[in-house]
Amino acid sequence: MNSHPTPPPDQNGPALRPHIYDGIQEFDQRLPNWWLNTLYGAIAFSIVFWFAHMIAKILPTDGARVDAAMAQIAAAKMASSIDVTNDQLFWDMSANPVFTEAGKATVNSLCVACHLASLKGKGENPGAVGPDLTDTAWIHGGTPKEIYATLKSGVLAKGMPAWEPVLGQKKTAEVVAYLLSHHKQGEPITVEIAK
Template sequence: MNLLFILLSGNPSTFWTADPGQDSVILMLAILLLIVMIFIGVVALYLVVILRKVVAPAPASISKPVDSRSFWQRMAGLHALNQEKDLMMEHGYDGIQELDNPTPPWFMGLFYGTIAFGIVYLLLFHVLNVGDLQTAEYTQEVAIAEKQREMYIQKVAGSINENTVALVKDAKMLETGKTVFLQNCVACHGPQGQGGVGPNLTDEFWLHGGSVKAVFHTITEGVPEKGMMAWKKQLNPLQIQQVASYILSLQGSKPDGAKEPQGVRETASLSAEEVTKQ
């Protein structure tokens, strides 16, 4: 009631706060409360009219048929089957008779309520601009989500670099690394790492080092003179760590059509030592 009084008094500034967003919410609540009260008043007025018709006796000079419908049947606009003859319209098509049934009051109430809601919505969001439309809300939510994503990357991936990168063996992280590999690396290295334009990644020979730190550096900085692009702008450090670990997990898989060895061989003992250090 306080909101309604403030709205009708024409001086809502006495209740506004310094927060414009809160002001908009209070205004919307006040208008919605006003609509609800108007709707309740219309329903109450309709009930009064119905009750007056039920209670008030008909004039003696006019004989009306007794309405045997219950109160709720009158509210819903329903008629008994034995009243169909009174509702029959004069015209008919192919033997089909039409009844003059009025639209139920509850339906009309909802109908007019949607019109009132539409008018209020139009005034609030398209005339007064006190709220954001769906497109603006979506844009704001996407911006918030992107900011949260950047904060997460800074927190988790920001601590990973060439000195702190570690070989991961978690199945879920390796699966994520595989996904990154299939999305970005298959054009040069093949879907199984067997090589193509780029070298074979499944043998023990490496052009730029086979440790997790060396692979991380190669992916991050690239090898421009050999056509290997730097991925540090497309992938965050966590993704590079995951894809580097996935590449190292392909060692010894011996896929069909593997490219001939290139580079320097790193022994199994050296690889085991690198894994132990990480």
């Protein structure tokens, strides 16, 4: 004997499904359009998001976003106390994309006229004014603090102005970080005699 008798169907209302579960009988009717549109929209969004994220790589991955945020935090910490005598700090800055991208922007706006966009200067084009900044031979010293001192004071005899009064300490340090990003820490440095 069934403890849940089936109620008689209402001839004027929606049809009922023939099964009963836990004493509940479902109506046999279509879902509302707003519900279906929400479902189909969510499915379409997930497909587009998946394609943009995983296949086309238009959106950055979570790891890349975390790395970028950590680089911003590290850059803010380093920028708060720039010690221009600390070579290790400059090497750390050269590994930080926030510093190197800012330094690259400054170099591209101010330094390419003499050192070229490749930073190779006379090494790439003998008609260029500035020396090659990508090799290990330096005219005024190649340690980070010596590079900073050269940028700070300039080389007026060769036509290079003092950049720190124009740029400020932070931007000058960013340029040094960008230059160092083209070198490896601990590489041999030779000092050339200026020609």
